[in-house]
Amino acid sequence: MTQPHFRTAILLLNLGTPTAPESGPVRAYLEEFLSDPRVLDIPAPARWALLNLVILPRRPAASAEAYRKIWTPLGSPLLVEGHKLTRALRREMPNTSIELAMRYGQPSIPSVMERLMRERIDRLIVAPLYPQYSSASTGSSLERVMDLIRGEWNIPAISVLPPFYDHPAFIAAWKDIAGPLLHSFQPDHVLLSYHGLPERHVRKSDPTRGHCLVRGGCCDAITADNQYCYRAQCFSTSRALKRALELEAAKVTVCFQSRLTRDPWLTPFTDKVLEELPARGVKRLAVLCPAFVADCLETLEEIGMRARDDFRAAGGEDLMLTPSLNDHPSWVRALAQMLREI
Numbered sequence: 188m189t190q191p192h193f194r195t196a197i198l199l200l201n202l203g204t205p206t207a208p209e210s211g212p213v214r215a216y217l218e219e220f221l222s223d224p225r226v227l228d229i230p231a232p233a234r235w236a237l238l239n240l241v242i243l244p245r246r247p248a249a250s251a252e253a254y255r256k257i258w259t260p261l262g263s264p265l266l267v268e269g270h271k272l273t274r275a276l277r278r279e280m281p282n283t284s285i286e287l288a289m290r291y292g293q294p295s296i297p298s299v300m301e302r303l304m305r306e307r308i309d310r311l312i313v314a315p316l317y318p319q320y321s322s323a324s325t326g327s328s329l330e331r332v333m334d335l336i337r338g339e340w341n342i343p344a345i346s347v348l349p350p351f352y353d354h355p356a357f358i359a360a361w362k363d364i365a366g367p368l369l370h371s372f373q374p375d376h377v378l379l380s381y382h383g384l385p386e387r388h389v390r391k392s393d394p395t396r397g398h399c400l401v402r403g404g405c406c407d408a409i410t411a412d413n414q415y416c417y418r419a420q421c422f423s424t425s426r427a428l429k430r431a432l433e434l435e436a437a438k439v440t441v442c443f444q445s446r447l448t449r450d451p452w453l454t455p456f457t458d459k460v461l462e463e464l465p466a467r468g469v470k471r472l473a474v475l476c477p478a479f480v481a482d483c484l485e486t487l488e489e490i491g492m493r494a495r496d497d498f499r500a501a502g503g504e505d506l507m508l509t510p511s512l513n514d515h516p517s518w519v520r521a522l523a524q525m526l527r528e529i
Contacts, residue, residue, distance in 0.1 A: 196284040196308040196343075197526060198299065199273060200315045200328045201481065203291035204263040208254035214247035220291045225327040228388065237448070250484075257487040268481035269316075271514040272522075279523040284308065290328045300335050311336075312529055314348040314522075316480050318357060319420035321384055322392065325350065346529045352420040353427045356521035362431040363517040365475055365509045369432060372507045374473035376438050376464055378457065379428060381421045381478040382485060383443040386451040392416050418453055424477050440464075444476075445485050461494055465502030472498055475509045480518070482511040 205216040221227050221242060227234045254263070261267045266289070273287045284306055288299040303311065313332050317324045329347065336342055351357045369377070386400060393399035398412035399419070406419040413419040425441045428434070444457035464472060474494065476486045491508040498506045512518035 194284060194306060194308045195310040195312065196286070196303045196306065197276075197280070197312045197314055198296075198303065198332070199269070199276075199285065199287045200296070200313065200332075201265065201269055201287070201289055202317075202324060202328075203289035204265045204483070205251075205254060206293060208251050208258045208263075210247045210251045213251045213254065214243055216292050217247060217250065218243060223291075223323075223327055225330070226323045228322075228385075228391075253484060253488045256492060257484060263483075264487060265481050265483035268483075268511075268513045272481065272519065275514045275516075275519040276522060279519050280526070290324075290331060296328070296331050297335055300332065304339060308343050310344045310346070312346045312348065312526060314526060317478070318350060318424060318480065319352045319381070319417050319478055320350040320392075320415055321417040322388060323384070348525060348529060350420060351525055352424045354521075354525060356524045358424075358427045358431050360512055360515065360517040360521040361428060361475070361477060364512065364515055365428075366432055368507065368509055369434075369473055372471065372473055374438075374471045374507065376440065376469040376472050377434055378460065378472065378474045379421075379425045379439060379441045380444050380457045380474055380476050380490060381424075381441070381453075383446040383452045383456070384417050385448070386453060389416055389418050389453065421478065428475070428477060444489060457490075457494065458497060461498045461503075462501045465498070470504040472503055472506045473509060474506060476511060480512045482513060486511055 203216065203220065205212040218238065221238050222234070224231070224234065227237065229237070257264055259267055269287045273285055277283075277285050284303065286299045286303060288294050288296045290296065313329065315325045315328050317328075320326070336345065389399050390396065392415040393412060395412050398405055398410075399416050405413060406416065406422040409419055409423055422441060425439070429436065429439055440455070440460055442455045442457040442460045443453040446452040446456065461472075474490050476490060479486055486508060495506040495508070
């Protein structure tokens with residue numbers, strides 16, 4: 188008797204990137220991204236007005252200029268690093284079908300899902316590559332996958348990689364990458380810079396509506412009240428990294444970058460901290476961006492270029508951006524381990 192052939196597929200998900208560093212493709216990317224009600228979670232008429240009357244007339248040209256500074260011969264760094272990680276993970280897990288998709292842009296989740304469904308898989312592991320949970324990233328990506336999968340007649344068993352913000356393998360991979368660089372650079376101070384988020388997103392993640400950003404020390408530990416809180420998970424990552432890298436608490440600052448609107452966002456802001464540190468005697472600054480598993484616009488241009496210039500202009504001497512996890516062997520092994528644990 189012929190034995191059935193069971194096949195597992197892994198769908199790696201990241202946020203996305205324009206197809207080219209020009210105003211047109213950047214505008215298309217921003218329109219898709221910022222039209223998502225999980226990203227701009229305001230009433231639809233207000234979202235339309237903010238996007239079409241304020242953001243899209245101005246931002247695409249500036250963003251395209253920033254993308255041109257980091258664009259490689261192979262394309263966007265986020266996508267290039269994503270493909271490299273996918274190939275490395277396939278070598279680490281040779282009997283598994285592994286594909287990369289972007290929530291916005293290409294390769295799109297629908298196109299990759301269609302290809303996977305044709306392979307007649309019996310199990311799908313969805314792996315959002317966002318270490319810390321937010322509805323705007325993890326939630327939106329999972330919602331898109333579920334919307335597509337429910338249209339299938341034969342629905343495979345589905346598993347989801349949970350947020351891995353303090354998973355020992357994730358922290359160990361950062362230690363392997365950052366440890367030697369910090370030892371060599373000998374910084375006066377270390378910034379752990381995370382992508383920013385509106386405060387209202389954090390409050391909406393709190394089922395009690397009385398814990399997050401309300402109680403003192405609300406992020407000191409992960410509890411049932413804040414288990415979906417992005418800020419609490421960032422602080423949990425930071426505590427784990429400080430232990431692993433043996434960093435002095437007084438010489439580490441947790442901060443948040445890339446704010447978009449004028450609404451209250453998580454503080455302190457990375458750019459403001461950068462301006463203040465030289466006055467406190469900090470001359471050599473190292474920056475880690477543990478909300479990103481691949482180098483992208485927010486790491487390479489915002490921190491590696493603009494932040495370095497701003498720090499020096501404020502009186503600092505040198506800023507070292509620690510590379511992201513990308514396809515480092517320690518991260519490939521760590522991700523494979525976490526996927527096998529599901």
